[in-house]
Amino acid sequence: MLRPGSEAVIAGLGEPPVGRLIGKNPTELHIDAAMLAIEDSGIDKHDIDGLMTTGTFLNDNIRHHMIIGEQLGIHCKLFADTLRSGGHSYLNGVQIAKWAVESGLCKAVLLLRGDTTLSGVPKGTALKAYIEYGAHPIEFEVPFGITVPGVYAMLAQRHMHEYGTTSEQLANIAVACRKHAALNPKAFKRDPITVDDVVNSRMVSTPLHLLDCSPTCDGAGAVLITSLERARDLKAKPVRILGLGQAQSYYHLAHLARATGARPEDKSRFSLTKTVQSVAAERAFGMAGVKPTDIDVAELYDSFTITVLMQFEDLGYCAKGEGGAFAAGGRIELGGELPVNTHGGLLSFGSSGGINHIIEAARQMRGEGGARQVKDAKLALATNVSAVASNHSIAILGRD
């Protein structure tokens, strides 16, 4: 049992501008984000003794966390590492930071993300870079021409086949994100779109259209984690970390789809359309002692519209197969039952990776959402998803 006050909280946020950031490089974005979080919290930089970065898409370096720590002048870290598990590195970082703070290892841990995947990747080189980065299994999937949108399209195709999900239902998710982005002056994509716009946009890989896919974008983020008692002496309102859960399955579609190696009685629980996020959700909601319907605002990782739709089911908001119906009728928009991606998400806010979902969830708990603030929000959910919906992290945040 933790001594009261020693529990880890989010005590600082940094979110530099996103978009096409010509002239910025990933290192500079890390510094920008870090300095904003340090300023936001008011922490003495010398009290930061834990540092996690998440690497870069191009020219990554095994010393990435060292390079950034040195630029920041954070000298002696008691814990430092680069997390490289793709889109779920950020909530994985929150989990590790919580362990570091609550075990007494670290006083304060800074988690950083920054990359220029839009302006920093020369035209025509992205695909080769994705292959070298390891986005897909190199020997048994890449030679057949698989792409990032292509694999999520294969999930969507299967979901449509099993449950009758439609392109219009998927489009509702893109429309909701865009509506919210219109209320966020920092968002990358703010022009209003309709369901018709989404389903009439260019077909990228059947059944996903261009507006079902999050745009490539430059961006960054920083989250500072320390103990509640330390946070109460700082400037920013502390945000409680009430529940965390993680679950990870497989890399190759062939094994992901069959839940290879699972206990015989568990095999029917998992498939391409039934992800292990359900396991992460059970843990996170159980730890927080709340139900999905208690959540006031949800920042759900949205690499593609299908990524979000399946989460409604796996998080427990509706039965398997009903995610499409759940996304309809304004339920996921501000003013609805479960406002989703109030900042605009990857689909419209932009940035890269899942750190901005955590930042927005924390911002909502601080009541600093401005025009997009969910009134009286007391509980927020943030999720990270990566590797064809096989890596999942969930956090439930609350007000102090």
Added chain:
Amino acid sequence: MSRFLPEPSKISKPFWDSCKAEAMQIQKCGDCGTYIFYPVYICPECASRALAWTPVSGKGSVHTFTVAEKSVFEEVEGPVVVALIELEEGAMMTSNIRTDDPYGVRIGMPVSLAYEKVSEDFTFPVFEPVR
């Protein structure tokens, strides 16, 4: 970019060799009978090391797929169908569907194994709709 070719490893070479011979084999567990793809060191179901390269019937069905107007590879003419195929023996594999009606591909559609020579060294297993 140009077509990406595999670099076979110790355990995957028999698979690629069997494709080149147009007689595809995958591993079968001698203890629990599971057919396994891609090549592995131990059976992921029962941890047995008694894995034997075994011919397959070549019959399967489409588990899921996507059609892209253009291939990511310069040499490959679109539209291209990337699919996850469930073999009759139970294993699944990512492959392509070779058809003159790519937008007519459906989940559950029966397919059969065919071969496509892509270079001097490599023949890829692909699938065709059963007519």
